Amino acid sequence: MMDVSRVQKELTECNKDKGVSGVSIELYEGADGRGSLSHLRGTISGPITTPYEGGTFKINIHLPDGYPFEPPKMQFITKVWHPNISSQNGAICLDILKDQWSPALTLKTALVSLQALLSTPEPDDPQDAVVAQQYLRDYPTFVATARYWTEAFAKNVNTGTEEKVQKLMEMGFPEDLVRTALEAVNGDENLALEKLCS
Amino acid sequence: MHNSPAEDGVEEECCSLNSNPSAAVDSVLGQSALRLGLGVGSSQTPGPDEYDWSSFRDDDILHQQSNILEEEAEKMLCVGEKEPLSALAAEYQSGSPILLEKIKMLSEHYSGIRRTRGDGNCFFRSFMFSYLEHILETQDKAEVYRIKSDIEECKKTLQNLGYADFTFEDYFDTFIELLDGVIQGGEGSISAKELLQKCQDRSYSDSMVMFFRFVTSGEIRRRAEFFEPFILGFTNGIGTVDQFCKTSVEPMGEESDHIHITALSDTLGVAVRIVYLDRSSCDGGVLNVNHHDFVASQDAPEGGNPSRPFVTLLYRPGHYDILYGKLPPSLSLSLSLYIYIYISSESLMALWRRG
Numbered sequence: 001m002m003d004v005s006r007v008q009k010e011l012t013e014c015n016k017d018k019g020v021s022g023v024s025i026e027l028y029e030g031a032d033g034r035g036s037l038s039h040l041r042g043t044i045s046g047p048i049t050t051p052y053e054g055g056t057f058k059i060n061i062h063l064p065d066g067y068p069f070e071p072p073k074m075q076f077i078t079k080v081w082h083p084n085i086s087s088q089n090g091a092i093c094l095d096i097l098k099d100q101w102s103p104a105l106t107l108k109t110a111l112v113s114l115q116a117l118l119s120t121p122e123p124d125d126p127q128d129a130v131v132a133q134q135y136l137r138d139y140p141t142f143v144a145t146a147r148y149w150t151e152a153f154a155k156n157v158n159t160g161t162e163e164k165v166q167k168l169m170e171m172g173f174p175e176d177l178v179r180t181a182l183e184a185v186n187g188d189e190n191l192a193l194e195k196l197c198s
Numbered sequence: 199m200h201n202s203p204a205e206d207g208v209e210e211e212c213c214s215l216n217s218n219p220s221a222a223v224d225s226v227l228g229q230s231a232l233r234l235g236l237g238v239g240s241s242q243t244p245g246p247d248e249y250d251w252s253s254f255r256d257d258d259i260l261h262q263q264s265n266i267l268e269e270e271a272e273k274m275l276c277v278g279e280k281e282p283l284s285a286l287a288a289e290y291q292s293g294s295p296i297l298l299e300k301i302k303m304l305s306e307h308y309s310g311i312r313r314t315r316g317d318g319n320c321f322f323r324s325f326m327f328s329y330l331e332h333i334l335e336t337q338d339k340a341e342v343y344r345i346k347s348d349i350e351e352c353k354k355t356l357q358n359l360g361y362a363d364f365t366f367e368d369y370f371d372t373f374i375e376l377l378d379g380v381i382q383g384g385e386g387s388i389s390a391k392e393l394l395q396k397c398q399d400r401s402y403s404d405s406m407v408m409f410f411r412f413v414t415s416g417e418i419r420r421r422a423e424f425f426e427p428f429i430l431g432f433t434n435g436i437g438t439v440d441q442f443c444k445t446s447v448e449p450m451g452e453e454s455d456h457i458h459i460t461a462l463s464d465t466l467g468v469a470v471r472i473v474y475l476d477r478s479s480c481d482g483g484v485l486n487v488n489h490h491d492f493v494a495s496q497d498a499p500e501g502g503n504p505s506r507p508f509v510t511l512l513y514r515p516g517h518y519d520i521l522y523g524k525l526p527p528s529l530s531l532s533l534s535l536y537i538y539i540y541i542s543s544e545s546l547m548a549l550w551r552r553g
Contacts, residue, residue, distance in 0.1 A: 010364065098260055102411075102448035103365065103448075103450070104361065104412065106362060
C-alpha cells in the first residue's frame with residue numbers, strides 16, 4: 001500500500017519553499033477535475049547558466065503502490081533536448097529513479113536531482129543516444145538545439161497566461177490587444193511585447 | 199563501453215567516473231554503470247531504426263533484472279525457522295572438506311542456525327531478529343531502556359543532518375513498537391511466534407530494515423571523519439562519505455560490510471559477533487573458524503572484559519544468517535546437575551515407595 005500520509009507531508013514540505021528551490025509539486029487533475037495522490041505533476045525551473053535557463057519544465061509523476069520503497073516514476077512532459085532525457089517521450093535516465101532509490105529520498109530531492117541533471121549531463125550514460133552523440137561530437141550545436149527547445153517548449157506554458165496578460169497590461173497596453181498579441185505568438189511574452197510595440 | 203572514453207572523444211569533465219585510469223577501478227566502474235540505470239548498452243551507437251527501441255531499453259532491463267532478483271529472493275522467507283547446525287553441514291555434503299571440517303568445529307560452540315533472505319538486506323534482518331529475540335527471551339528491560347535512549351539520539355542526529363522527519367519517523371516507530379512488544383505483560387505484547395511472523399511480513403520487515411539503514415547512515419555521516427578512510431579504502435579512493443551513504447547504505451538491497459556493522463553496532467550500543475565460514479585455512483594446515491567481535495565503542499572505554507555479544511551472526515561470503523550458541527558451560531552444568539538431582543530424588547522416592 002502506498003503511504004498516503006507521507007505523500008501528503010511531502011507535498012507540503014516541497015511547496016513550502018518552492019520560491020527558493022525552484023521545484024514544486026501539485027496534484028494532477030484528471031478530466032473529471034479530481035486529483036489522486038498517486039498521480040502528481042512536478043515543476044522545475046531550468047538552472048541558470050545552462051541552455052535550459054528561463055524554462056519551466058513539467059514532469060509527470062506516478063507513485064507506485066510500493067512507494068516509498070519503490071521509486072516514483074518520473075517522465076518529462078515538457079520536451080527537453082538533453083543526453084539523459086528521451087527527446088521522444090521524456091523518459092529519464094537517472095540512478096536514483098532506478099536502483100539507487102531509497103526511502104530516505106523524497107519527491108523534492110528527486111526533482112532537485114533532475115535540476116542537477118539538467119546542469120550536468122552524463123553523455124556516457126545516455127537515455128537519448130542521438131542527443132548524446134551530438135553533445136560529445138558537436139557541443140556548440142547541442143547547446144544551440146537545447147536552447148532552442150527551451151525557448152520553443154519550456155516557455156510557452158499556458159498556465160501562466162493570466163500572469164502574462166497582467167504583466168503586459170501593467171505596462172499600459174489594453175487587455176484585448178494584449179490577449180490578441182499573446183495568442184498570435186503562441187503565448188510568448190517577449191514576442192507579444194514586440195508585437196504590441198511595433 | 200563506459201571504459202573507453204577516448205574512442206568517442208569524451209570530454210573528461212562530463213564523466214568524473216572516467217577520470218581515474220587505474221585498472222583496479224574497472225570493477226567499480228562496472229558497478230557504477232549498473233547503478234546509473236543500466237544505460238551502458240544504449241551508449242552503443244544504434245542505427246536510426248533502432249533508436250526508438252533503445253530509448254525503452256533501460257527500464258526493460260531494470261524491470262527484468264528486479265523480477266529475477268525478486269523471484270530468487272522469494273524462495274526464502276525474510277527470516278526463516280531455526281534449524282539445527284546439521285542442516286548447514288547437509289548443504290556442503292558434496293562440497294569443500296574444509297567447510298565441512300569448519301562446520302564440525304562450529305558445532306562445538308553453536309547449536310543452530312536461522313537463515314535470512316538473500317536480498318542484500320540479510321545483515322539487517324539477521325541483526326533485527328537476533329536482537330529482538332534476545333530481548334524477548336531475557337526480558338531485559340534495562341537494555342530496552344538503554345537502547346531507546348540511543349534511538350532518541352539517532353533521531354536527533356538525523357534531524358541535525360537535515361533529514362525530514364517524515365522520511366524516517368515511521369520506521370523508527372515500527373522498531374520501537376516491536377521493542378515494546380517483546381517485553382511481556384504490556385498491552386501490545388507479542389509471543390516468540392508473533393515476533394517471527396512480524397519479521398517475516400515483508401512490509402514490517404522492510405520498515406525495520408529501513409530503520410537500521412537510517413541509523414547506520416546517520417552514524418557514518420555524524421562521524422564522517424572516522425569513517426572516511428575506511429570508505430576511501432572500500433571504494434578504491436573514489437567515494438565520499440555522502441556518496442557512500444547514498445549509494446551503499448540508504449537504498450534497500452545494498453549489502454552490508456564492516457563499515458555498516460561498525461556504525462550500527464556503535465550507534466545502538468549493541469555488540470555483534472560475526473563468525474566467518476569460508477574456505478580459508480591457516481598456513482600450518484590447522485583449521486580455525488575465525489570470528490570478529492564488533493564491540494560498541496560506547497562500551498569500550500569502561501574497560502574490563504566486555505561480555506560476549508549476544509547477537510551472533512554467521513557470515514558466508516556474500517551472506518549473513520543468525521547463529522545460535524550452545525548454552526554457556528556454567529549454565530548447562532547447573533542445568534544437568536539439577537536434572538540429575540531431580541531424577542535421583544525421583545528414583546529414591548520410587549524405591550522408598552516400593553520398599
